[in-house]
Amino acid sequence: MTTFSKNDDSVVVIVGSGAGGGTLGAELAMKGVKTVILEAGGRHETDDFQNDEWGSFGQISWLDKRTTSGSWRVAKDFAGLPAWIVKAVGGSTVHWAGASLRFQDHEWKAATTYGNVPGASLLDWPIDAAEMDPWYGKAEDRMGVTRTNGIPGLPGSNNYKVFEAGAKKLGYKEVHTGRMAINSEPRDDRSACMQIGFCFQGCKTGAKWSTLVAEIPKGEATGKLEVRPNCQVLQIQHNEQGKVTGVLYADKDGNQHVQLARVVCVAGNSIESPRLLLNSASSKFPDGLANSSGQVGKNYMRHMTGSVYAVFDKPVHMYRGTTMAGIIQDESRHDPSRGFVGGYEMETLSLGLPFMAAFLDPGGWGKDFAWWMDNYENMAGMWLVGEDMPQENNAITLHATEKDQYGLSVPNVHFDDHANDIAMREHAFGRGEAVYNAVGAVKTFRTPPYPSTHNLGTNRMSAEAKDGVVNKWGQTHDIANLFVSDGSQFTTGAAENPTLTIVALALRQADFIANEMSKGNL
Amino acid sequence: MTITPNVSRRTALKGAVAGLIVAGTGAGGLVFGHGNAWAATAENLDADTFATLVQMSRDTYPHSRLDDSFYAEAVSGLDKAAKDDAGLKTMLSEGAARLDKEALGMKAASYRTMSSEDDRVAILKSMEGDPFFQKIRGNLVTGLYNNQKAWPLFGYEGESASKGGYIDRGFADIDWL
Numbered sequence: 001m002t003t004f005s006k007n008d009d010s011v012v013v014i015v016g017s018g019a020g021g022g023t024l025g026a027e028l029a030m031k032g033v034k035t036v037i038l039e040a041g042g043r044h045e046t047d048d049f050q051n052d053e054w055g056s057f058g059q060i061s062w063l064d065k066r067t068t069s070g071s072w073r074v075a076k077d078f079a080g081l082p083a084w085i086v087k088a089v090g091g092s093t094v095h096w097a098g099a100s101l102r103f104q105d106h107e108w109k110a111a112t113t114y115g116n117v118p119g120a121s122l123l124d125w126p127i128d129a130a131e132m133d134p135w136y137g138k139a140e141d142r143m144g145v146t147r148t149n150g151i152p153g154l155p156g157s158n159n160y161k162v163f164e165a166g167a168k169k170l171g172y173k174e175v176h177t178g179r180m181a182i183n184s185e186p187r188d189d190r191s192a193c194m195q196i197g198f199c200f201q202g203c204k205t206g207a208k209w210s211t212l213v214a215e216i217p218k219g220e221a222t223g224k225l226e227v228r229p230n231c232q233v234l235q236i237q238h239n240e241q242g243k244v245t246g247v248l249y250a251d252k253d254g255n256q257h258v259q260l261a262r263v264v265c266v267a268g269n270s271i272e273s274p275r276l277l278l279n280s281a282s283s284k285f286p287d288g289l290a291n292s293s294g295q296v297g298k299n300y301m302r303h304m305t306g307s308v309y310a311v312f313d314k315p316v317h318m319y320r321g322t323t324m325a326g327i328i329q330d331e332s333r334h335d336p337s338r339g340f341v342g343g344y345e346m347e348t349l350s351l352g353l354p355f356m357a358a359f360l361d362p363g364g365w366g367k368d369f370a371w372w373m374d375n376y377e378n379m380a381g382m383w384l385v386g387e388d389m390p391q392e393n394n395a396i397t398l399h400a401t402e403k404d405q406y407g408l409s410v411p412n413v414h415f416d417d418h419a420n421d422i423a424m425r426e427h428a429f430g431r432g433e434a435v436y437n438a439v440g441a442v443k444t445f446r447t448p449p450y451p452s453t454h455n456l457g458t459n460r461m462s463a464e465a466k467d468g469v470v471n472k473w474g475q476t477h478d479i480a481n482l483f484v485s486d487g488s489q490f491t492t493g494a495a496e497n498p499t500l501t502i503v504a505l506a507l508r509q510a511d512f513i514a515n516e517m518s519k520g521n522l
Numbered sequence: 523m524t525i526t527p528n529v530s531r532r533t534a535l536k537g538a539v540a541g542l543i544v545a546g547t548g549a550g551g552l553v554f555g556h557g558n559a560w561a562a563t564a565e566n567l568d569a570d571t572f573a574t575l576v577q578m579s580r581d582t583y584p585h586s587r588l589d590d591s592f593y594a595e596a597v598s599g600l601d602k603a604a605k606d607d608a609g610l611k612t613m614l615s616e617g618a619a620r621l622d623k624e625a626l627g628m629k630a631a632s633y634r635t636m637s638s639e640d641d642r643v644a645i646l647k648s649m650e651g652d653p654f655f656q657k658i659r660g661n662l663v664t665g666l667y668n669n670q671k672a673w674p675l676f677g678y679e680g681e682s683a684s685k686g687g688y689i690d691r692g693f694a695d696i697d698w699l
Contacts, residue, residue: 051680051683052681054668066588154696155693155694156691156694157693158692158696160693161699162699166547192682193689194686194689195687196683196687197682197693204683205683205687292636299529314698315677315696316696317677317692317693317695317696318679319693320679320682320689320692320693321694327673336534352678353667353673353676353678354668355666357551357663357664357667357668358664358667365582365659366582367582367584367643370583370584373583373667373676374585374587374676375678376676376678400653437699440608
């Protein structure tokens with residue numbers, strides 16, 4: 001395995017190994033660029049993953065201290081766990097369900113399309129569908145997304161069949177088993193899906209694309225990529241000219257090191273990435289790095305979410321097969337006549353019995369709750385995910401008093417639902433219930449949001465430096481050799497699951513960085 | 523701790539009608555069910571506290587498909603945790619005493635002998651915001667529903683990778699749509 005010297009200031013350092021960082025690192029390495037990925041979590045390979053919800057949760061989740069505030073229900077139900085994301089090599093691609101959807105054209109221009117939405121800090125992206133089309137194409141091929149590149153869709157599971165039957169009765173047209181980065185047939189040296197049912201716990205066969213199994217090994221094979229696990233970056237350092245020079249990090253024993261760098265790319269997900277920029281404040285940058293706009297940490301988005309579970313009078317066994325098994329896309333359009341701007345996707349989702357107990361109705365108990373658990377076998381479920389409004393006050397900030405194990409301020413995650421989010425959730429709950437009622441549900445339940453899996457927008461991309469943190473390449477407006485490479489770049493969230501877009505942006509950014517390096521601009 | 527379920531005899535229990543599951547306590551921390559359907563040993567809590575918490579656990583998540591021993595096992599987890607956690611031990615002991623005090627106010631001898639399930643649940647409802655109740659409830663979310671022995675009783679099959687997943691084992695076998 002290649003290792004680079006900590007004093008090698010010619011390497012690109014990437015903070016985080018998930019969809020953004022892992023893809024960027026592999027792609028740079030394949031272009032011949034020396035790259036070091038520092039990953040806060042450990043390296044668990046496919047064989048280490050567990051078909052056990054709580055066991056796996058303890059193994060791979062990001063459980064470091066975080067606080068919450070705001071009116072969102074997550075702050076009440078899961079006060080110390082605002083986000084359900086991963087601390088391990090591969091980041092949250094270890095955990096993700098695999099849905100790989102392109103943004104719709106209008107979603108790149110949310111401010112223009114939706115007009116003035118009071119309280120929302122909407123902005124158009126500085127890039128559009130035409131710009132992203134080839135990068136989406138490349139990402140879909142890399143990830144092996146079903147229903148693209150001639151790859152067949154996955155077969156429909158029990159949970160999907162209930163959902164599809166209800167959708168068709170309601171007249172929905174765009175209903176299928178999804179565009180999934182899960183092999184429906186062997187591809188890319190990875191096997192076909194065996195419908196194991198534990199996608200959230202790390203795929204035991206590698207049929208599901210993750211940077212752990214599909215990108216990082218390719219990068220490492222070039223001899224140009226080193227992934228250093230159990231290394232948490234504490235601070236990005238800079239020189240008097242205002243260029244970043246490297247990062248300070250703690251290894252697994254808590255010993256601190258400096259890794260020098262030619263370029264630093266931040267990809268720690270939308271809570272840690274702004275936190276790192278803020279925690280890197282210096283006398284030259286007293287408000288944190290890349291924060292001349294004051295936008296670092298602001299405009300936190302987490303998608304409008306909710307779930308509908310339904311009990312039928314006969315067995316469904318929804319847990320058999322992929323965690324997410326199908327989609328209805330008809331409601332993803334922008335149609336203000338529904339009482340809100342933007343749209344949402346309806347995607348089947350199953351939880352095992354242990355997680356159902358924790359997430360169906362957090363805090364619920366008594367006979368009513370027990371009835372739902374008694375009917376677990378007869379239950380079908382879906383997740384609702386839609387565009388939420390960016391709001392400047394929804395923000396990641398440094399906690400005033402709480403410190404982590406390194407003495408650094410922990411992040412506080414503040415979120416208030418926007419009226420548009422609430423209207424959309426209400427509509428989505430109604431439609432979700434209608435799908436199941438159309439096929440004879442005995443009872444339906446509106447499950448509130450889980451801790452956030454789609455964390456977005458806290459270092460947003462903007463044409464003008466005053467409106468955001470990074471330009472259209474993910475390069476910070478303030479510091480030429482400092483980049484943001486994860487979902488925190490998102491100007492707006494769109495209705496779609498974000499991973500495909502994060503990967504496409506990372507591939508595009510790798511191209512830009514390699515070109516700029518060869519031109520001597522970085 | 524030992525927990526001895528005896529499923530065959532449980533159905534004949536008089537107490538089962540009202541969901542009462544604790545018959546009594548004995549020396550050495552022994553807690554036993556009606557008709558000797560199950561027995562457990564309190565190691566750190568006193569036997570009466572343990573017994574009360576077992577009854578409270580069933581009242582919190584009542585499942586007729588679960589033998590009483592599942593609730594005793596969940597409480598046993600708390601009993602073990604109380605060994606090195608004096609604060610927890612106090613919380614559990616005082617909480618159980620409060621249940622009994624509320625029961626006394628409703629003309630019952632103790633919480634675990636109150637014959638009306640509705641009355642017992644009303645007591646729990648009155649304290650559902652309290653840390654004590656939340657401790658017991660939270661303990662059950664994993665102590666009950668993450669007990670692998672309980673999974674088949676709910677129709678959940680658990681681990682599947684070692685069996686080849688569900689691709690040939692019914693992932694798409696629904697036949698009633």
